[in-house]
Structure formats: C-alpha cells, structure tokens
Amino acid sequence: MGRAFVYVILGGGVAAGYAAFEFSKRGISHGELCIISEETFAPYERPALSKGFLLPEDSARLPSFHTCVGTNEERLTPKWYKEHGIELVLGTRVKSADVRRKTLLTAAGETISYKILIVATGARALKLEEFGVNGSDAENVCYMRDLADATRLVSVMQSCVGGNAIVIGGGYIGMECAASLVINKINVTMVFPEAHCMPRLFTPKIAGYYEDFYKSKGVKFIKGTVLSSFENDTSGKVTAVILRDGTRLTADMVMVGIGIRPNTILFEGQLTLEKGGIKVNGHMQTSNSSVYAVGDVAAFPVKLFGEIRRLEHVDSARKSARHAVAAIMAPEKTRGDFDYLPFFYSRVFTLSWQFYGDNVGEVVHYGDFSGRSFGAYWINKGKLVGSFLEGGTKEEYEAIAKVTRLQPVVADIAELERQGLGFALSV
Ligand code: FDA
Ligand code: NAD
Numbered sequence: 001m002g003r004a005f006v007y008v009i010l011g012g013g014v015a016a017g018y019a020a021f022e023f024s025k026r027g028i029s030h031g032e033l034c035i036i037s038e039e040t041f042a043p044y045e046r047p048a049l050s051k052g053f054l055l056p057e058d059s060a061r062l063p064s065f066h067t068c069v070g071t072n073e074e075r076l077t078p079k080w081y082k083e084h085g086i087e088l089v090l091g092t093r094v095k096s097a098d099v100r101r102k103t104l105l106t107a108a109g110e111t112i113s114y115k116i117l118i119v120a121t122g123a124r125a126l127k128l129e130e131f132g133v134n135g136s137d138a139e140n141v142c143y144m145r146d147l148a149d150a151t152r153l154v155s156v157m158q159s160c161v162g163g164n165a166i167v168i169g170g171g172y173i174g175m176e177c178a179a180s181l182v183i184n185k186i187n188v189t190m191v192f193p194e195a196h197c198m199p200r201l202f203t204p205k206i207a208g209y210y211e212d213f214y215k216s217k218g219v220k221f222i223k224g225t226v227l228s229s230f231e232n233d234t235s236g237k238v239t240a241v242i243l244r245d246g247t248r249l250t251a252d253m254v255m256v257g258i259g260i261r262p263n264t265i266l267f268e269g270q271l272t273l274e275k276g277g278i279k280v281n282g283h284m285q286t287s288n289s290s291v292y293a294v295g296d297v298a299a300f301p302v303k304l305f306g307e308i309r310r311l312e313h314v315d316s317a318r319k320s321a322r323h324a325v326a327a328i329m330a331p332e333k334t335r336g337d338f339d340y341l342p343f344f345y346s347r348v349f350t351l352s353w354q355f356y357g358d359n360v361g362e363v364v365h366y367g368d369f370s371g372r373s374f375g376a377y378w379i380n381k382g383k384l385v386g387s388f389l390e391g392g393t394k395e396e397y398e399a400i401a402k403v404t405r406l407q408p409v410v411a412d413i414a415e416l417e418r419q420g421l422g423f424a425l426s427v
Contacts, residue, residue: 002103002111005034005087007328010094010104011120011263012037014046014314015295015321017067017076019118020086022325030085036104036112040091041147042078045070047314049150050173051347054157054180062147071318097266099288116328119278119286119293120321121263123312125149128168128227128256135230138238140253144173145260153177156253157184163252164189166241168227170197172346173257175210179348181255182217189220189249191227191241201344201355203363206376206388213351222247230254260312262297275299277310282337284324292328294320303339304405305358305385315343341405354397357386357404364413366420375400375421383407384416387424399424 007023009016016035020043023033035043045065052060069075081088093107103113125145128136135141140160142153157165163186167178170192178188190197196207211221222243231240231248240250262277272279272287277299284292284300295317299310323338345354361380367373367390378386385407387400403424410416416423 002113003034004113006032006115007034007118008104008112008114008116009033009035009118009120010097010266011035011122011295011297012039012041012043012088012090013120013122013295013317014043014067014070015120015122015317016118017043017045017321018318019120019294019321019325020081020084021068021073021076022322023329024084024086026325026329028085031087032085034087034089034112035081036089036092036094036106038091038093039146039148042076042081042088042090043067044147045314046146049147050144050176050180053150054154054177054184056184059154068318070314094266097270099267099270099291102290115290117291118321118324118328119267119291119297120295120317121266121297122317123260123262123296125173125257126259126261128258131226131258133227133229135232135238136254136256138230138232138236138254140237140251141230142253142255144177144255144257153255157181157186160252161185163187164250165253165255166191166249166251167255167257168192168241169257169259170194170223171200171257171259172198174255175214176346176348177255177257178214178219179217182214182219183349186253187218189222190214191222191225191243191249193224193226195223197221201359201388203365203376205365205369206374206390209369209374209390210348210351213349217349222249260296262310264297267291273299274308275310279308283327283335284320284338285327292324294324300338300340302342303337304341304407309342311342313342313344315345316340341401343401351390353388353390354392354400355386355388356401359386359388361385362413364417366417373421377410377416377423379410379413379416382409382411384410389421392421396421396425399427403427 048065094104096105125143167190225245228244229242230238278293302309364377373391375389387404
C-alpha cells in the first residue's frame with residue numbers, strides 16, 4: 001500500500017506551514033505536495049502555546065493561530081490546504097525513512113514516496129528521566145512542546161489556582177510558563193542550575209532585571225541546584241520536589257523546561273549531521289540532494305558568522321523553510337544562499353525584548369535598567385555582532401536589526417556606551 005508525491009514535508013509545525021505557503025505562492029499542482037505530521041492539527045504558530053494559549057481570559061485557540069498569522073500573512077486552515085490541493089496526512093508518525101529509495105514508512109504501515117523531501121521534524125522536549133530523575137510521567141508534571149502539552153497544562157493549571165507550582169529550568173519555557181502561571185494566580189518557585197535565568201543569552205545584568213521583575217510578581221528563585229526526586233501521594237500525583245541541596249518544596253504542580261533535542265533519529269546514518277542537527281548547505285539541502293532540512297532540526301551556514309549553526313527559534317524556522325522552497329523551485333543558476341540574521345524575541349507579563357545577531361565578545365549595556373527600556377551590544381574582534389533591546393519601538397527594533405547586520409567596527413567602546421541606542425538609530 002502506498003502513495004506518491006512530488007514534494008513531501010515531513011513534520012507539521014511552523015516550518016511546514018511556511019514551506020506550504022511558499023509552495024502555493026510559487027505555484028504547484030493539486031496532489032503534488034503532502035505534509036505528514038504526528039500532530040492532529042494543521043501547522044500552527046507554536047510560540048502562541050506558552051503565551052496567548054495560557055491566558056485565563058480571551059485565550060488563543062485554533063483556528064486563530066494557524067500559520068502564517070505570525071507574519072501577518074494568510075491563515076492556512078485545513079480548508080485552505082484542501083482548496084490548494086495539498087494533502088494533510090495528520091495524526092501519522094513516520095517510523096522510518098529510506099533516502100536511497102526515497103520512501104517514508106508510517107506507523108500505520110503506509111509507504112509514502114517522494115521526489116523531494118523537506119525534513120521539518122523540529123525537536124522534542126528533554127525529559128527529567130534523561131537527567132536521572134524518575135516520575136515525570138505523573139499527571140501533575142507538565143512539559144511544553146505541542147498543543148497536546150499546552151492543553152494538558154491548561155487543565156492542570158485550572159486545578160491548581162491558589163496553589164504552588166515548581167518550574168524546573170530557567171530558559172525560554174521556564175520564563176514564559178512561569179509568567180503565565182502567575183497570571184493564572186498560581187504561586188511560582190523557579191529552580192535552575194545556573195547563576196541566573198536565560199543563561200544562553202542574557203548577561204547577569206540583563207537577567208537581574210527580569211528576575212527582579214518576576215520577584216515583584218511574587219516569583220521565588222532557587223538557583224545553582226537541580227531537582228533530585230519527587231514525592232508522590234497514593235494516587236501517584238507529585239506532592240513535593242526534593243532538590244539536590246536537600247531543600248523540600250511542596251508542589252501542586254510541576255512545569256519542566258530543560259531544553260530540547262532535534263528529531264534527527266530517522267536520518268541518522270543516512271544524512272550528515274552537525275551541531276546535533278541535519279547539516280545543510282546554503283540552499284537548505286542535505287548531504288542527499290533530494291532531501292532538504294529546515295527549522296529546529298537543520299544546522300545551516302550562517303553567512304554572517306562564517307559558521308554552521310542550529311537555531312531553535314521561530315523566525316529561522318519560517319525563513320529557512322521559505323528559502324528551501326525557493327531553492328527547490330528556482331532554476332539551479334538563480335539559486336542564492338540563505339543569508340540569515342539570527343533573531344530571537346520573547347514577551348512575558350508587560351515586558352518584551354528582541355535580540356539580533358550573536359552574543360559573543362565584550363558586552364556594552366545601555367539605557368535605564370530601573371525603567372522601561374534598556375539594551376546591550378556585543379562587540380567581538382572589534383565589530384558589533386549582537387544587539388538586545390527591551391521595551392523598544394518598532395523603529396528602534398528595526399534600527400538594532402540593521403546595525404547588527406552591518407557589523408560596524410567599534411573603535412571606542414566607551415563612546416558606544418555613551419551613545420547607547422542612539423548609535424543604532426544613527427546608522
Ligand atoms: P516544530 O516543532 O514546530 O514542528 C515539528 C513537527 O514535526 C511537529 O508537528 C511534530 O509532531 C512533527 N514530527 C516530528 N517527528 C515526526 C515524525 N517522525 N513523524 C511525523 N511527524 C513528526 N521561538 C521564538 O523565536 N519565539 C517564541 O516566542 C517562541 N515560543 C515558543 C513557545 C513554545 C511553547 C515552543 C515549544 C517553542 C517556541 N519557540 C519560539 C520556538 C519555535 O516555536 C520553534 O523554533 C519552531 O516551532 C520550530 O519549527 P519546526 O517546524 O522546525 O518544528
Ligand atoms: P532552553 O535551552 O532555553 O533552557 C533550558 C534550561 O534548562 C536551562 O537554561 C537550564 O536552566 C535548565 N536546565 C538544564 N538542565 C537542567 C536540569 N538537569 N535540571 C533543571 N534545569 C535544567 O530550553 P527550554 O526553555 O526548555 O525551551 C525549549 C525550546 O523552546 C528551545 O528551543 C527554545 O528556543 C524554544 N522556545 C523559545 C521561546 C522564545 O524564543 N521566546 C519560547 C519558548 C520556547
């Protein structure tokens with residue numbers, strides 16, 4: 001039993017939605033493209049899950065956040081895919097791939113063949129068990145990667161109003177979910193091993209601002225330690241967490257955000273891997289010329305830095321997907337390389353920040369850290385390579401993006417510090 005398509009997108013997340021949109025803009029025939037996804041929903045904007053989806057009132061629900069509303073473009077509902085002759089094969093896990101034969105085998109036993117494959121399998125949330133802690137399958141322990149996780153979190157939150165939540169991990173999920181828990185009137189304690197929150201990006205000074213803001217909302221921080229075990233009641237529900245330093249914290253629920261692993265397993269031994277992802281060239285093409293990889297799973301050359309990176313952010317998922325489709329559909333000689341400026345952002349409570357570029361080298365902070373707007377530049381080998389801004393306007397964010405792409409030489413760091421945001425605005 002089997003079906004054949006010209007183009008198959010494996011995975012039905014953010015990158016899949018933007019790739020489908022790009023295919024339709026460039027013109028494909030009905031029946032040429034299919035998307036296979038383990039999820040039972042058409043592609044949606046995943047960032048909504050830890051933000052609007054968790055609000056106690058006016059919460060975001062599908063179909064409102066299907067791709068591509070995140071970039072103010074068309075909202076691709078299941079009806080849109082039908083009208084465009086794009087097959088959605090949902091609720092279907094691919095269990096093996098054969099890139100030599102150009103086939104995928106689904107868990108239901110169907111073989112789907114392709115001429116061109118786009119791998120958009122994203123990543124999975126790491127489990128506490130992978131760090132030697134057992135029991136994270138308890139009904140009041142939550143993870144956050146997909147709509148099923150977010151739906152479960154909402155129901156656990158609703159049963160815990162006024163109670164205590166322990167948030168494990170001080171990264172993006174920890175920070176965004178902690179804010180949502182507070183908004184849902186739950187007392188939050190955050191636990192993470194590092195000295196400050198968001199260690200992959202924030203400087204201690206920037207982290208200090210957000211931690212103080214969270215503390216003003218009642219959040220407690222326990223840093224420099226990790227969870228060692230759970231205590232459960234007779235029904236199996238977690239009632240307390242024990243930390244490695246011996247601290248015992250009573251808990252009505254636990255939220256875990258301890259990082260991800262890209263879903264590369266189907267292609268290990270078949271495609272070249274790098275930085276934990278599938279290595280691609282500037283056209284997002286893998287070591288097999290019929291297979292492309294995009295989004296969280298792809299390790300691609302970031303021209304600006306002259307090295308291969310794997311990024312775990314929505315803007316790169318959207319743009320890498322569109323670039324892959326452009327490369328697939330364009331004649332060989334007109335194909336350009338992906339030239340991407342890394343961009344990350346987050347919104348929590350009333351706060352909102354954006355970051356462009358790379359956070360390496362010497363840091364120059366500017367602005368009012370006791371007020372609403374401040375930022376930082378990163379200077380590496382004499383050039384400005386990264387920019388962060390909290391509380392900026394549209395024009396200010398555009399200015400820091402522009403200056404970061406230009407990578408100007410910074411001869412006088414003290415002068416840059418004095419000019420602050422004005423430096424970006426004057427370029
Ligand atoms: P994505 O994870 O979106 O999709 C992968 C798809 O592949 C899923 O549908 C999965 O089921 C499917 N799949 C995997 N293996 C399969 C198999 N074997 N068979 C069938 N299907 C399979 N970024 C940002 O810049 N700003 C933000 O605010 C946020 N916020 C945010 C919130 C939350 C809760 C999460 C989890 C993530 C974010 N992100 C973010 C990160 C951003 O959402 C992420 O980078 C993109 O979703 C990546 O898109 P992909 O399409 O690569 O993977
Ligand atoms: P992360 O990599 O941002 O943070 C992981 C955190 O886990 C670390 O900062 C650390 O504090 C903690 N940690 C690691 N090992 C631990 C341990 N043994 N015990 C306790 N804590 C431990 O990952 P995440 O927060 O889980 O986010 C998952 C993915 O979702 C990432 O790819 C992220 O980029 C994406 N995401 C992005 C956004 C955004 O860009 N605004 C928002 C939400 C999620």
